[in-house]
Amino acid sequence: MNNSNLNLLIGLAMGLNLLALGTSRLPALIRAMSVQGVILGVMPILMERPDWRVLLVALATIGGKGLLIPGLLRRAMRTVQIDRELEPLIGFVPSLLLGAGGTIAALALTHLLPLLPEHAGMLLVPGALATVLTGFILLIGRTKAISQVCGYLILENGIYLFGLLLIHAMPLLVEAGVLLDLTVGVFILGIIVDRIQRAFDSLDTRKLTALHE
Numbered sequence: 001m002n003n004s005n006l007n008l009l010i011g012l013a014m015g016l017n018l019l020a021l022g023t024s025r026l027p028a029l030i031r032a033m034s035v036q037g038v039i040l041g042v043m044p045i046l047m048e049r050p051d052w053r054v055l056l057v058a059l060a061t062i063g064g065k066g067l068l069i070p071g072l073l074r075r076a077m078r079t080v081q082i083d084r085e086l087e088p089l090i091g092f093v094p095s096l097l098l099g100a101g102g103t104i105a106a107l108a109l110t111h112l113l114p115l116l117p118e119h120a121g122m123l124l125v126p127g128a129l130a131t132v133l134t135g136f137i138l139l140i141g142r143t144k145a146i147s148q149v150c151g152y153l154i155l156e157n158g159i160y161l162f163g164l165l166l167i168h169a170m171p172l173l174v175e176a177g178v179l180l181d182l183t184v185g186v187f188i189l190g191i192i193v194d195r196i197q198r199a200f201d202s203l204d205t206r207k208l209t210a211l212h213e
Contacts, residue, residue, distance in 0.1 A: 003121050006046050009039050010127040013157070014103055017134040020154060022096040024085050026146055030073050033150050033157075036131075037065025040160055047164060061160070069153065077146055090141030102133040124161055131158030 013036050020032040041062035044054045077083060088095070106129035113125065135155020139148055 006043060007121075007123045009043055009046070010123040010161070013039050013161075014123075014127050014130050017103070017131055017154065018096060018099050020150065021099040021134060021137060022092055024088075024092055026077050026083050026085065026144070027074070029085075029147060029150050030070050030077070033153055034066050034070035036154065036157055037070070038062050040157055041066060043161075043164060065153070065157070073146055073149060080146075082144065082146070085142055085144050085147050088142050088147075090137065095137050095141055098137055099130070099134050103130040106130045106133070124165055128158045128161035131155070131161060134158070 016032045016036045016039075020029050023029055023032070041058045041060075044058050044061075090098070103126070106126035107123075109129075110126045115125065132155055135151045135153075135158060138151025138154060142148055142151060
């Protein structure tokens with residue numbers, strides 16, 4: 001295991017969290033999520049001796065998180081002809097400050113956790129905590145459904161980072177379960193996005209409050 005290379009990738013993923021929180025442009029948000037997915041896909045190869053299970057997890061992660069899902073989101077964005085988040089519930093600067101503060105807190109609190117010796121020098125836990133927090137902020141602070149889908153996917157990336165702590169014990173089971181949850185979640189969110197667009201000709205989820213029996 002090369003901790004320096006792994007920590008570099010996790011640091012890049014954490015930087016992409018801040019980019020996602022600070023941008024109003026949906027293409028930039030989708031791109032940040034896509035690059036983060038590719039970075040996460042490479043990590044199992046650095047952590048574990050490459051065999052067919054590890055390579056399968058890496059390829060599935062890169063293909064799903066880095067290519068397939070971002071491609072579908074870009075297609076949805078072009079279909080509804082929106083490319084900006086104009087009226088977020090939590091502003092971009094406050095979101096960025098919350099994300100930066102959460103990242104610093106995650107780095108500080110990790111030293112208090114009873115980690116295994118092989119995990120003590122790694123940024124997996126603070127990276128996972130910071131990424132989950134970023135996903136939550138995007139989910140509750142954005143109004144466009146596409147932005148919220150990206151928030152869900154980034155949150156799932158944080159869960160994936162937690163799962164990498166168990167890659168030596170269960171190199172395929174944890175990641176396969178997370179990818180299954182991801183597939184189901186994106187499928188459901190895709191249906192929701194389609195129904196919102198058909199009903200309101202907009203992807204602003206605040207318009208759901210206009211629903212009546």
